[in-house]
Amino acid sequence: MCGIAGVIHRDGEGEIGNEITAMLQAMKHRGPDSTGYALYGPPSDHVVIRFKLADANDRRDFEFRERLERHRLEVEARLAKIGGTVDRVDRETDYAYRAVVRYDGDLKALADYIEDVPGCEVLSLGHSLEIVKDLGDAEEVSQQYNLGGFRGTHGIGHVRMATESDVDISGAHPYWAYPFSDVAVVHNGQLTNYFQWRRRLERSGHRFQSECDSEIIAVYLAEKLQEGYDLETAMKQSLDDLDGVFTYLAVTVDSLGVAKDEMAAKPLVLYESDNLVAMASEEVAIRAIIDREIDTYDPYEREVLVWTR
Amino acid sequence: MDTVTGFGGSSSEAQRSVAPARTSGGRRITYDARGLAEPIAEVPKISEIDEAVSKATFNAAGLTIRQINLELRWLLYEQGIDDVTVLNPGAKHSIGVGILRRCRIRFEGSLGYFGLGLIDGPEITVTGRVGWSVCENMMSGVVVIEKNAGSLAGAAFRGGDLVIKGQAGARTGIDQKGGTIVVCGDVGSMTGFMMQRGRQIICGDAGPGLGDSMYDGEIYVAGRVKSLGIDCVPGDWSDADTELIERKFRIYGLGTPPEFQKFVCGKVLYNYDSLEPSERKLVIH
Numbered sequence: 001m002c003g004i005a006g007v008i009h010r011d012g013e014g015e016i017g018n019e020i021t022a023m024l025q026a027m028k029h030r031g032p033d034s035t036g037y038a039l040y041g042p043p044s045d046h047v048v049i050r051f052k053l054a055d056a057n058d059r060r061d062f063e064f065r066e067r068l069e070r071h072r073l074e075v076e077a078r079l080a081k082i083g084g085t086v087d088r089v090d091r092e093t094d095y096a097y098r099a100v101v102r103y104d105g106d107l108k109a110l111a112d113y114i115e116d117v118p119g120c121e122v123l124s125l126g127h128s129l130e131i132v133k134d135l136g137d138a139e140e141v142s143q144q145y146n147l148g149g150f151r152g153t154h155g156i157g158h159v160r161m162a163t164e165s166d167v168d169i170s171g172a173h174p175y176w177a178y179p180f181s182d183v184a185v186v187h188n189g190q191l192t193n194y195f196q197w198r199r200r201l202e203r204s205g206h207r208f209q210s211e212c213d214s215e216i217i218a219v220y221l222a223e224k225l226q227e228g229y230d231l232e233t234a235m236k237q238s239l240d241d242l243d244g245v246f247t248y249l250a251v252t253v254d255s256l257g258v259a260k261d262e263m264a265a266k267p268l269v270l271y272e273s274d275n276l277v278a279m280a281s282e283e284v285a286i287r288a289i290i291d292r293e294i295d296t297y298d299p300y301e302r303e304v305l306v307w308t309r
Numbered sequence: 310m311d312t313v314t315g316f317g318g319s320s321s322e323a324q325r326s327v328a329p330a331r332t333s334g335g336r337r338i339t340y341d342a343r344g345l346a347e348p349i350a351e352v353p354k355i356s357e358i359d360e361a362v363s364k365a366t367f368n369a370a371g372l373t374i375r376q377i378n379l380e381l382r383w384l385l386y387e388q389g390i391d392d393v394t395v396l397n398p399g400a401k402h403s404i405g406v407g408i409l410r411r412c413r414i415r416f417e418g419s420l421g422y423f424g425l426g427l428i429d430g431p432e433i434t435v436t437g438r439v440g441w442s443v444c445e446n447m448m449s450g451v452v453v454i455e456k457n458a459g460s461l462a463g464a465a466f467r468g469g470d471l472v473i474k475g476q477a478g479a480r481t482g483i484d485q486k487g488g489t490i491v492v493c494g495d496v497g498s499m500t501g502f503m504m505q506r507g508r509q510i511i512c513g514d515a516g517p518g519l520g521d522s523m524y525d526g527e528i529y530v531a532g533r534v535k536s537l538g539i540d541c542v543p544g545d546w547s548d549a550d551t552e553l554i555e556r557k558f559r560i561y562g563l564g565t566p567p568e569f570q571k572f573v574c575g576k577v578l579y580n581y582d583s584l585e586p587s588e589r590k591l592v593i594h
Contacts, residue, residue, distance in 0.1 A: 262517075264460060264479035264497050267422075267441055283400035283440055284421050293418050293437055297457050298478045301498040301516055 001161050002173075002188045003027030004268070005280040006249045007289070008154035008256040008307050012275075013042070017142065017150030019289045020157040023280055024138035026288040030281060031159030034172035035141040036133030038184035038251055039155040043128045046087060047101045047181070050123040051075065051114065054095035055168045056135045068095060074117045075099075082113050092145050093134070096123075096169075108179030112207075121170060121209050126182035128152075128253050133172040153309060154256050156249045158186040164194075165211040175218035178207060180225055182253040187214035188281055189246030189266045197242070217248050232306040235259045239302050249279070257306035264301035271296045277307050352379045356393075363391040369404075370397040377404055385412055400440065405433065411450075422459070425452055441478070444471050447488065453561065460497060463490045466507060472561050479516065482509050485526060491557055499538065501528045501572075510554060512567060520572050524579065529554060529569040537572065544573035 005023035007016060016039055024035055053068045053075075072089065075097075079086050084103035091097055103110060111122045124131030132145045138159065142148060158173035165171040177183035191197075194213040197220060202208065206219045217238065224234030235250060235257050245265035250257045258268060258279060269283045271294050278286045283296055299305060353376050356367035365384045369377045377398065384390040385408065392413040398404055402421035405414060409429045419437030429448035438456040442464050449469040460478030463471045468488040476494030485504040495513035504523040514532035521538020528541070529550070550571055558566045582589070 263499070264516075267459065269440070269459070282402075282421060283419065283438075284402065287400050295456060296419075296438055297476065298459050298497075300495075301479060 001030050003030030003159040003281045003285070004156065004173075004186045004188045004247065004249055005158075005278075005285050006154070006156040006186075006251070006256055006258070007276065007278045008309065010275050010277065010307070010309060013151050013153055014276075015150075016040070016152040016155040017147035020155050021138045021142040021147060022288040023278075023285040024157045024159050026285040027159050027280065027282055028137050031161040032137065033162045033167045034133060034135045034160045034169070035138045036131065036158045036160070036173045036186070037141070037147065037155060038124065038129060038131045038157070038174040038176075038186070039147070039150050039152050040128045040182070040251065040253065041130065041150065041152040043253065045102070045127070047084070047103045047107070047110075047125060047127060048130055049079075049099040049101060049110075049114075049125050050096070050131050051099070052096045052121050052123060052169060053117075053119045055170065056093075056095065057168060058095070065094070068119075071117050071119060072097060075114045075120060078113050078117065079103075079110070082110055084110065092132075096132075096134070096145070098130070107181050111179055115207075122176070122178070123169075124176045124184065125179075126253070129176070129182040129184060129251075131174050131176055131184055133158075133169055133174065135167065135169070135172070154251060156184065156186050156251050156256070158188075164190060164213045170210040171212045173212075173214055175210075175212075175215045177218040177222035177225070177250075178209075180222045183218070183222065183225065183251070185214070185218040185221065185248055185250045187217055187246055187248040189244060189248070189261070191216055191242055191244040191246065193243040213244075214248075217242065217246075217250070221250055231255050231257055232304060235304045235306070239304065247281075255306055255308045257304065258299060259304045260299055260301060262302050264298075267298065269296045269298055270305075350375060350379065352376075352383045354380070354383065356380060356384055358384070358388065358390065363389070364394075365390045365392070366394040366396065368396045369401070370399060374401050374403055377401065378406065381405060381408070381414070385410060398437075400437075402440070419456070428452075438475065447471065449488075457494070458492075462492075463488075466490060470557070470561075472563075476513065481511075482507070485509070489553075489557060491561065491563070493563065495532065498535075501526070501541070502538065504528070508553065510557060510569070512563075520574070522578065523574045525574050525583075528572040530572065531567040531569050534570070534572075540575045540578040541572050542575040544571040546571055 053071045084101040087100040089099045134141045173186045174184040191213040197216050246261045247266035247268045271278045356365040358365045394415045396417045398416050398418045400419045400421045403423045406426045408431050411430045414433045416435045420439045422440040423442045426445040431450045433452045435454045439458045441459040442461040445464045451470045453472045457475035458473045458477040461480050462477045463482045465484045466488050467486045470489045472491045474493045477492045477496045479497030481496045481500040482490045483502045485507045487507045489508045491510045493512045498516035499518040501520040504526045507526045509528045511530045515530050515534045517535040518538040520541030554566050
């Protein structure tokens with residue numbers, strides 16, 4: 001059992017950092033292991049890279065800080081070497097960083113090059129998307145990464161009860177749809193043809209950062225987008241290709257979509273108004289940001305819904 | 310514009326006494342050492358009671374799930390109130406469960422998951438919607454939901470009437486053992502899955518796998534059926550079916566009934582008899 005949430009402001013921006021935090025915190029009971037966000041700020045010419053150089057529960061040996069500092073400098077050097085101009089690199093925690101880079105080359109090459117630095121994992125990469133994920137509940141993670149002031153247009157979030165893989169940041173959602181910029185996924189459920197799809201996608205040249213079945217969805221969508229399908233079509237195809245029980249949310253720079261498996265086995269409650277769409281595994285999460293009586297509904301089996309700004 | 314609230318909100322004295330406290334939406338939630346929420350078990354006693362007419366009203370907005378249920382039980386069992394109105398239940402989970410007496414309860418708003426489970430006797434109205442698994446294992450009474458219901462509405466339903474005036478989700482009436490479930494809108498996949506007795510009256514469309522693996526009972530559908538489940542077959546219509554549907558529509562003010570199709574168990578999947586467990590013991594094999 002995990003909890004997923006999403007919100008999209010159809011016109012203008014909102015306090016999406018606070019909104020997603022309130023929604024996820026209201027569903028803490030669904031997933032106490034880790035919390036993650038995929039937030040979309042105003043699009044920029046710069047590339048924002050969220051990366052980590054170690055995991056939250058990695059052993060802190062005597063050389064931990066020095067080693068990470070060396071690796072951070074190596075990441076910066078590689079960013080410059082591949083043609084990027086590094087505007088700034090902020091250390092968000094002991095092991096997680098946010099870099100703002102001017103770069104107009106191949107994003108896959110960029111991601112591959114810096115992930116070659118030992119311990120480095122790119123959590124997100126894009127002109128609008130920022131993925132933040134860590135162990136702990138939503139308020140802890142929000143505080144740790146200072147998400148309270150994050151304003152943006154849309155976002156999704158996830159609280160995780162680990163069932164398929166370890167409790168670590170790599171196993172936490174959301175997953176960035178490598179190598180596509182600004183695409184992310186959160187998932188509630190289990191995929192039963194995980195290894196089949198993983199082997200197939202690895203043969204196509206995709207990389208996996210975790211043992212978590214949910215990562216399949218992000219990589220699957222990335223491949224479909226690469227083949228030229230739009231998000232909605234790719235999500236509809238996933239209903240036939242992915243086996244198991246799932247409700248997942250996928251986001252791009254201007255869209256937010258939801259897909260449910262053919263059994264409608266995992267919950268999702270939806271609220272729509274003229275200027276806001278909010279969704280969550282439980283209505284109580286939507287009530288955390290809309291504190292009044294509202295009309296909500298559950299999408300049915302095999303439904304794919306996409307909202308575009 | 311939608312009013313969107315962030316953090317903060319009021320906190321009760323009772324909740325403050327257990328650390329650590331976290332804010333979420335408009336209220337504070339406390340967790341015990343195991344990470345379980347709301348360990349406080351004190352009756353708030355905040356209701357406005359009119360003893361002359363045996364009625365009470367309380368506002369659940371600032372209360373936890375446990376406090377709402379304690380207040381309800383205190384009114385119904387200790388104060389002997391027969392008619393309770395609960396304002397602002399706020400889609401919280403597991404509200405109004407285990408009520409085992411005749412009474413009237415009105416929820417002004419929506420309930421979350423597992424609401425109104427294990428009840429025996431009350432007449433309940435919910436003016437909003439309900440989440441997953443409303444009225445699970447309900448024994449008797451009447452529950453009317455004015456808006457939509459999530460999946461698993463009336464799971465293991467044993468008796469009484471559940472009327473959902475909006476749509477209902479997947480697996481409505483799963484494992485139903487008796488009583489009547491009326492849904493004025495559509496229902497999702499596998500409705501009536503493993504149904505054993507009772508009736509379902511679906512005024513809208515039904516999703517795939519209707520009545521899959523049902524043992525007995527009747528499912529009436531007015532709209533389209535996407536597909537029938539294993540061992541679910543069209544049934545013969547009788548005057549008793551017409552009488553049942555007209556009676557339920559009349560009782561709940563649902564207007565003129567549309568034309569329904571009837572579905573029953575084909576009885577080819579299982580070794581089937583109609584004996585009660587106690588009767589089966591008497592059969593000598």
